[in-house]
Amino acid sequence: MPVARNSVVLIHYKLTNDAGEVLDQSEKDSPLAYLHGRGNLIPGLERELEGKQSGDKLKVTVAPADGYGEYDKDLLQSVPRSAIQGVAEIEPGMQLQARSDEGVRMLTVVEVDSDSVKLDGNHPLAGKTLHFDVEIEDVRDATKEELSHGHVHGPGGHHHH
Numbered sequence: 101m102p103v104a105r106n107s108v109v110l111i112h113y114k115l116t117n118d119a120g121e122v123l124d125q126s127e128k129d130s131p132l133a134y135l136h137g138r139g140n141l142i143p144g145l146e147r148e149l150e151g152k153q154s155g156d157k158l159k160v161t162v163a164p165a166d167g168y169g170e171y172d173k174d175l176l177q178s179v180p181r182s183a184i185q186g187v188a189e190i191e192p193g194m195q196l197q198a199r200s201d202e203g204v205r206m207l208t209v210v211e212v213d214s215d216s217v218k219l220d221g222n223h224p225l226a227g228k229t230l231h232f233d234v235e236i237e238d239v240r241d242a243t244k245e246e247l248s249h250g251h252v253h254g255p256g257g258h259h260h261h
């Protein structure tokens with residue numbers, strides 16, 4: 101069956117940057133499972149998978165606007181070191197979780213000096229062109245429960261009790 105809205109799709113993928121470095125990939129023997137058409141994948145990738153079939157292989161290049169967004173300099177901020185609690189050693193490259201009314205946000209530590217820390221609220225892949233190698237392993241209908249949760253259950257998906 102072709103990939104369509106509310107299909108459960110199992111994919112193997114490899115994500116590389118412009119330099120060909122591997123940024124992320126699915127683990128061998130454990131494909132990623134996602135619910136199609138519900139915003140669980142970045143738009144540029146989801147669009148290319150639409151209508152494809154089990155066994156199809158594709159290469160997809162995704163521009164920042166269709167991926168994790170353009171890089172936004174306004175999301176850089178400096179905070180007093182004392183504002184970060186529960187972390188013994190703060191180092192550049194480290195990711196911190198910030199809780200707010202809008203939920204949890206990931207912040208990347210860019211710079212640390214004696215009394216302040218520079219944080220970047222951009223997604224680590226913001227502003228980057230993404231290159232995906234994708235192979236579709238399986239396509240099936242979602243169950244009622246998966247549709248109501250908006251995500252896939254079982255292998256490659258969410259597990260809850």
Ligand code: ZN
Nearest residue numbers: 249251258260
């Ligand atoms: Zn669920």
